[in-house]
Amino acid sequence: MTDVTIIGASGYAGAELIRILANHKECKIRHLVAKGSKNRCFEEVFPSLGYLTELRGMVVGDVDEDFSLKTDPAVNDTDVVFLALPHGASVPFVKACLEKNKNVIDLGADFRFHDVATYERWYGHHEAPELCSDTVYGLVEMHRDLIPDHGLIANPGCYVTGATLAMLPLVEAGCVDLDSLIFDSKSGISGAGRGLKEGSLYGECSESIKAYGVASHRHTPEIEQNLSEAAGRPLTISFTPHLTPMNRGILTTAYAKLNEKGKKADLEAIFRNRYEGEPFIRVLPRGKMPETKWIQGTNYVIIGFTVDPRTERVIVCSVLDNLVKGAAGQAVQNMNVMYGFDEREGLTMLPIFP
């Protein structure tokens, strides 16, 4: 059995890692660590998971400023460490783990960018730029071959996963005008995290939808990095995230102008060929669009598309669960590929419906 430590176990992504890993045949949760946990038992942090699993009674380690991970059992007694922390918080943990030759899958943003300057433009100063070049960006559908036996995986952002997978095949195939890409994404409220913010109260965000971070959201350069890699040249996109009154799910509606090649191409075949054999991607027949509820609680991405002949635009919709394929599920998928487990292990759960 592979021993697992989760650092950041009191947030929604951390809880989702636990939900998945508690049923994973190849590994065992050894340590849970969370800021402000005050060494409470896990059922006090997440009654929903704590009362139902063997984790009941497990003490959740606290992280204080003087906490030295180098000598901490949470790192020493484990094989792989999942970090589910806000950006900027991962660096000391990553360093400690790599020093001890522990594998790390980081769900935060700190190591997602090849180009440190891009990171710093959108997020601020980076504490360990030297580690960035040594990291694999873990969008499995793009980088599956790079992941095995790698020590540090940067797990992609939730919006980024949905936006990239929606447009990747058409960009790789050279079918769209690269200056025309617009991604309009609608996320469930869990995307805002478990922190206490007025905007996350039921009273404020239920029965309402809003745009936020317009023209300034930090997932923008990450989508650009992926699609630039696919296109073979730098490109710029528009990305608008919205908070939608539901717990989970991201629907991304992507718009692009078809170029001459794209107007003639069989777009459905391009999608199908690109994702053939992918265990977690489904492509719908042209004109049929997915709903986020269809993938609630699962690691799947479903993609639909249509072409508007009046405007010569292709419109692509992708749906995923932001906490699963957009976070914890993709992280486990990365671990499965890293260790050579069945890529679907722990990830076969089907959607709750309704």
Next chain:
Amino acid sequence: MTDVTIIGASGYAGAELIRILANHKECKIRHLVAKGSKNRCFEEVFPSLGYLTELRGMVVGDVDEDFSLKTDPAVNDTDVVFLALPHGASVPFVKACLEKNKNVIDLGADFRFHDVATYERWYGHHEAPELCSDTVYGLVEMHRDLIPDHGLIANPGCYVTGATLAMLPLVEAGCVDLDSLIFDSKSGISGAGRGLKEGSLYGECSESIKAYGVASHRHTPEIEQNLSEAAGRPLTISFTPHLTPMNRGILTTAYAKLNEKGKKADLEAIFRNRYEGEPFIRVLPRGKMPETKWIQGTNYVIIGFTVDPRTERVIVCSVLDNLVKGAAGQAVQNMNVMYGFDEREGLTMLPIFP
């Protein structure tokens, strides 16, 4: 007192007309008519309104095939008739009313198009094309001067109102590339009506968001008609509606490329000048975006915008309540202008929050 008849009183737009008109100082509801009402008392159709108002006990007239409106008291004993019917159903009622010199405000689509051919391309055969040219399209902020004393007003579509008002000032001012307009709209479930459809069940549409009618929704040509009028030349747009798990509200996120004039212009001033004095439009400071909950249950439209210098696009968000400014409220606003009442009469209600 002006006597009012509502035909189509069993749907959500009909109920909203009743909610507003029951507190309107200048008029009185005389007749309610609804298909399939079987002459039930109103509280059986809408307990929420029926038990609380003087309408309790009022018999809701039924509409069957042989129903002859010409001799019906629902038309004879009234001054103004509101039609809240599916498209295609309004024509016989409109004819009967006009013959009797009754004013009509039609919330359906039948008389919204100047160009009958456009209507027929998107909706099918029109039964009374000769009446189309005699109609005023009742988007008050565009056509206020045409409405007084007019007999037949076509009330705009819900999505159309939000999309048009979001982009109207910039199109009129010549600030945007007219081929670049994209409207991504998110509507509450009430927009799908009160009909029994599997997709409108709580279990199917709660906790989920989906696109529908992509590149084919019938509000597309209506937005185009309005903005073409504003631009002074025909234009084509992309429009994608989505169903969002909330009862009311439409958020439209509109994208446009700024042209050379637009890049230099003071966009906030353009918005403010265009809507100065409008009783139901609010423009937010640049960079601040509205939420649909802010206008829940009201006749207001709130508009926010920002510019993305990286892509030279302007992104505009508008919010409205699809049943109020998007339907019944705008219809009452039209009546107020038609009769010279205070334009705000009956429409001063503030948003339910939370």
Next chain:
Amino acid sequence: MTDVTIIGASGYAGAELIRILANHKECKIRHLVAKGSKNRCFEEVFPSLGYLTELRGMVVGDVDEDFSLKTDPAVNDTDVVFLALPHGASVPFVKACLEKNKNVIDLGADFRFHDVATYERWYGHHEAPELCSDTVYGLVEMHRDLIPDHGLIANPGCYVTGATLAMLPLVEAGCVDLDSLIFDSKSGISGAGRGLKEGSLYGECSESIKAYGVASHRHTPEIEQNLSEAAGRPLTISFTPHLTPMNRGILTTAYAKLNEKGKKADLEAIFRNRYEGEPFIRVLPRGKMPETKWIQGTNYVIIGFTVDPRTERVIVCSVLDNLVKGAAGQAVQNMNVMYGFDEREGLTMLPIFP
């Protein structure tokens, strides 16, 4: 015009007072005060109300520890002060107002109990017991005659209003076993207030229902006070509140054993006679039950009941909007009675449906 000050304007009850009073013909909002408001403009505190009303730009006065209300214009320049504060916080404000001969309507619990010992058993030490005897408990349907020209009104608790009104007629009529009363209440999330608590996050309370404060909720002795007054002797009840995933509304399901008198009585007549002429109470035909959505955003209470012959119990359901009849609406109703305004003034709004 009567000048009004609202202290506690940043919570949901405060916002609801503003929503109602902004359309009240007899009064004008002169001052808004809220803890932690940092003298921000009102639209920063409640954009939904601030951007749409003349209150835009009004500075919300802050309340700090040294704040002396005696010399504050918020009290000096006003006629009536509404307090929407947590229990325990009202005393200094009430004293300052009464000293200046200002009328006070207190939405908190501090002055609801005739018997200070009862207050102190459930809430802790009372700072001004001498004022308790001088207060009218403002459940209008019980104490309408005591309210006019009174200086200090204690506005009833939200659960209390629904539970009391559900059982009041049967208790007054002597139809039920007084030891058998059970109130099982289901409240919307706004009842938990606007404070930042993990349990109020959308992610935690949406799609879930829970009981809380079981056998210990502070509204218990207040229901007992009302029904003991109605019964003419002390009684004890069971009361269980629940948090329900909706914004507004309380449904109380009340159970009582019918006594011999009750088994023979015409219960519907008892309900109808007791509430005849009440502007905000509606009684449904026996066997028909109300839904909270029917009164969303309104000051109405709707009551339904049935009798179970197998168990000889009567089951009564009452619904109200916890922020309106359960808080701000009832407070305005009290002001209307206090000043001799039309009791319905400002309170004629009908329910948002859907």
Next chain:
Amino acid sequence: MTDVTIIGASGYAGAELIRILANHKECKIRHLVAKGSKNRCFEEVFPSLGYLTELRGMVVGDVDEDFSLKTDPAVNDTDVVFLALPHGASVPFVKACLEKNKNVIDLGADFRFHDVATYERWYGHHEAPELCSDTVYGLVEMHRDLIPDHGLIANPGCYVTGATLAMLPLVEAGCVDLDSLIFDSKSGISGAGRGLKEGSLYGECSESIKAYGVASHRHTPEIEQNLSEAAGRPLTISFTPHLTPMNRGILTTAYAKLNEKGKKADLEAIFRNRYEGEPFIRVLPRGKMPETKWIQGTNYVIIGFTVDPRTERVIVCSVLDNLVKGAAGQAVQNMNVMYGFDEREGLTMLPIFP
């Protein structure tokens, strides 16, 4: 592998069976049958499940009036048949299956009553009373020993499971006044099924709670049957179901007067001893209450309780997922016990949170 047929595959309970069985190691779904399915492919009936599983493309057999199950492969080629049908519809299928020596687990009400007269009083005429005595009532926690190798299992009702398990230990232990039992239950909307009813529309049931079937719901005699069996004598209860605006979950708040024995007993020990070793029951420490979200999507029941010394009542809260432990999960649990599989097989999924 055990071959499974699901009849009634187009409703929510049918879908839930599929969600669970698709990941069950010991069996394989061979046939899906649903009324009105018109032999559509499964992804047309449930896209959420169809597009993600090997069931994509499986034709869903239709059931028409002349359909003879005796010769139907849906029965012939299978080992166990799950019936997820409205009450009254199971009889012909049960007969056909038993004739062919196929095992049947019936999720409907037809075979839940030992006493046919009770069934007929609440449901109407029974078509096959002779089969009732030969059935095991499959509440595993009561009848685990009777289930193995039995041919016809009647799966309990959703409300019944939660209400029974909440009060079973105290009734068995003789701690409560048997005439004082009241069950106030709050169910998610999926309990109303997937049928097209106005009351199940998002617009009607979101943001609202209501009681229904007060003093007349058909689960009442089933709870009475279970608790009478536990008490060793007939008893009568009050039961009030409510529809709550959430997809899944039932919270039952149960009230009982403690008798002399109950006042002295260690109630927590009674609960813990009764459910010790039960794989799907969790008992919380006294005074701590569960929330339905804690068991969303799982087969668990969590029970909390407290005692109110003022009224000498015990209040017990139980939560379960109405589609899992309240329907499909319990049915699979029955199958597991019937066939000697690990009782937890297929049922280890943990709750979606949030």
